[in-house]
Amino acid sequence: MAELSYREAIAAGIAQEMARDPMVYFIGEDIGAAGGVFKATVGLFERFGPDRVRDTPISEQAIIGAAMGAAMTGLRPIAEIMFSDFLATCWDMIANQIAKTRYMTDGQVALPLVIRTANGGGTRFGAQHSQSLENWAMAVPGLKVVAPSNPADAKGLLAAAVRDPDPVLFFEQKSLYGVKGNVPDGEHVDTLGSAKVLRDGKDCTIVALAAMVPKAMQAAEQLASDGIQATVVDVRSLVPLDTRTILGEVVKTGRLFTVEENPRLCGWGAEIASLAADECFDDLDGPIVRITTPHVPLPAADVLEDAAMPSVERIVATVRKSMR
Amino acid sequence: MRIKAPATGEVERATRLRLYQLMVELRDFEQRAYELFLENLVRGTSHLALGQEAIGAGYGVAMRADDYTFCTYRGHNHTLARGASMGAALAELMGRGNGMLHGKGGSMHLTDVKHGAMGSYAIVGAHLPIAAGAAWSAQVRKSGQVAVCFFGDGTTNIGAFHEALNLAVVWKLPVVFVCENNLYMEYTPIEAVTAVKHPAADRASAYGLESILVDGNDADVMYDIARQTIGKARAGGGPSLVEALTYRHGGHSRADPAQYRPEAEVREWLARDPIKVYRRRLLEAGIGEAEIGDIEARAQQKVDAATEEARGGAPARVDEIERQIWSDGSATWRN
Incomplete structure (x- = not known):
């Protein structure tokens, strides 16, 4: 085990896959000599050279379109969109082209590509550089959607995404880039579509994603001191979705809370709540409760952003009130 | 600005016969598609290219397999010009199970x-960056392949056109934009909405x-410019942008x-119909008239046989x- 930051784990994951497979190419803005604006790609340009680690113009449609054209003709490209908010500038490429072309051609085309992007708030960047957009991607058939919460998962899930034969949107939570954690030595490859139970408790199940996972874990600690034993599940992958693990934990405790960084409407937790209502209704002992950002763009000022996003305190207070 | 002169006399006889045969086949196919639409056998929408055959034929004949x-x-x-069934x-087009995409794509997505x-793309401009990506792949795989990307005049006003052109030039990609x-532009004269x-x-x-402006209704001209631009791309000379002037005989869509x-x-x-010319x-x-007539008869037979094949298909399968x-x-998204 080596201790790596989340950003170092991302670079290590890309390096591992580029070293393994000469068909893996990496493109994006400032990813080469500059090492990425979040420094998540440091060292790749020096190691793999300007042909395999290519800087692009500020042309998100060209970046994603090029990745698609390359993927359908034999490469396994990784494309970076600097901030997930910029996905809106190339959403046609993602939602209309990449997501649908395999289906529309009844399987004539495979698109083994990864779109990496820095996602989420907590950095005081304001409403156009802070969104949590996993649910946009989840709503489009044909896209796999992954959002790791820690360095080991970041490396292992990124490697799995690169090896996956289908397009994967890989959301890196930018507030986690500096977080350190142990990452297995040597080749590390995880599995898409597998949630993880991080903490076992008998009273309620808290389901969280990405940056909300450490908050849910802290909240669970505090709740334990109040005598509420919470299970915490890290969803990790929204598509495919490990409903077996998630709903299995809901059935065990009879209570479900989701913690979502996204604005309220149509967040990923709404789908999980719907599944639980459909499939675990008789096992539920109380209402399903979603803890989200209010249905607003994220404000910039620290006090406003902190108050808008789900906090440890809000999770604790919400669970406590609901479990009373 | 120059309009390239027809390359009359420079194109070999066998190639010319092939160009004519392909144009007639494309014409007959589109006319048959229209007739089947009138019979209510073709549903949804369709965008016919009647009158624009010389461009697809010129490039189709010049391209490597x-x-x-x-x-x-x-x-x-463009799809048929590559040899598709x-x-x-x-x-x-008829939504049959024996369709090219088993009914899942339709007229606008033939692949x-x-x-x-590599696909028919129905969001204006989207396929220019995608074609650049295929050219990038060919470049790094050193395969010698060239990507040819066809689009309409309206596409030149959308962002993806400019992003793709810039990237293709910066990366010196083997792609030809036609x-x-x-x-x-659909129902509006392109000059009314374009700065140039x-x-x-x-x-x-x-x-x-x-700047390359050519007579898109002249099959010799199109074949000639296709050979030039594809040759340049294949030799590592980078992308080209060709504007071929043409006219659709019908409306934008059905x-x-x-x-x-x-x-x-x-x-x-209509007097400049590329097939008449x-x-x-x-x-x-x-x-001779007999040889030309034979080509025309064979094209008609081919379209008739295709029609029988299509009509004979069962509806697309619900599964x-x-x-x-x-x-x-x-289509599994959960376990």
Whole structure:
């Protein structure tokens, strides 16, 4: 085990896959000599050279379109969109082209590509550089959607995404880039579509994603001191979705809370709540409760952003009130 | 700005016969598609390329078997020009299970990857960056393949056009961008909504490319420019942007009677019908009426056989709905 930051784990994951497979190419803005604006790609340009680690113009449609054209003709490209908010500038490429072309051609085309992007708030960047957009991607058939919460998962899930034969949107939570954690030595490859139970408790199940996972874990600690034993599940992958693990934990405790960084409407937790209502209704002992950002763009000022996003305190207070 | 002169006399006889045969086949196919629509056998929408055959034929004949074609929703001709099955194409238009895409794509998405027809894209501009990506792949794989990307005049005003051109030049990609300027952006004259007279050719200099404006209704000219631009790309010379002037004989889509076009303009362009023009040229070159007539009869037979094949197909299978989202053939999103 080596201790790596989340950003170092991302670079290590890309390096591992580029070293393994000469068909893996990496493109994006400032990813080469500059090492990425979040420094998540440091060292790749020096190691793999300007042909395999290519800087692009500020042309998100060209970046994603090029990745698609390359993927359908034999490469396994990784494309970076600097901030997930910029996905809106190339959403046609993602939602209309990449997501649908395999289906529309009844399987004539495979698109083994990864779109990496820095996602989420907590950095005081304001409403156009802070969104949590996993649910946009989840709503489009044909896209796999992954959002790791820690360095080991970041490396292992990124490697799995690169090896996956289908397009994967890989959301890196930018507030986690500096977080350190142990990452297995040597080749590390995880599995898409597998949630993880991080903490076992008998009273309620808290389901969280990405940056909300450490908050849910802290909240669970505090709740334990109040005598509420919470299970915490890290969803990790929204598509495919490990409903077996998630709903299995809901059935065990009879209570479900989701913690979502996204604005309220149509967040990923709404789908999980719907599944639980459909499939675990008789096992539920109380209402399903979603803890989200209010249905607003994220404000910039620290006090406003902190108050808008789900906090440890809000999770604790919400669970406590609901479990009373 | 120069309009390249017809390359009469420079194209070999066998190639000319092939060009004529292909144009007639594309024409007959589109006319048959229209007839089947009138019979209510073709549903949804369709965007016919009647009158624009010389462009797809010129490039189709000049391309190497493993080159890539990317085209638009007005793409029946480009797909068929690569050798895709007419029967499977007509069946797809008719929503049959024996359709090229088993009913999941329809008229606007004809694709035949094994013939290098990498897809028909129905969001204006999207396929230009995708074609650049296929060219990037060919470049780094050193395969010698070239991507040819066809699009309409309206595409030159969307962002993806400019992003793709810039990237293709910066990366010196083996891609040829072919603008089919049929003078109308859907229902609106392109010149009414564009800052320059020649929507593609006048923009070429912005990307350091030669301005190339050609007669898109002349199959010899199209074959000649296809050979030049594909040859340049294959030799590592980078991308080209070609503007081919042409005219669609019908409306934008089947919903459009095209009454916004002046009668004199329509008459003028019908007189420049690429098939009429080329037939005359073949006769002038000493190719006999009998040989030309034979080509025409064979094209008709081919389309008739394709029609029978398509009509004979069962409706698309409902169990296709939840297939081929993923590479394992499934549509599974949960365990």
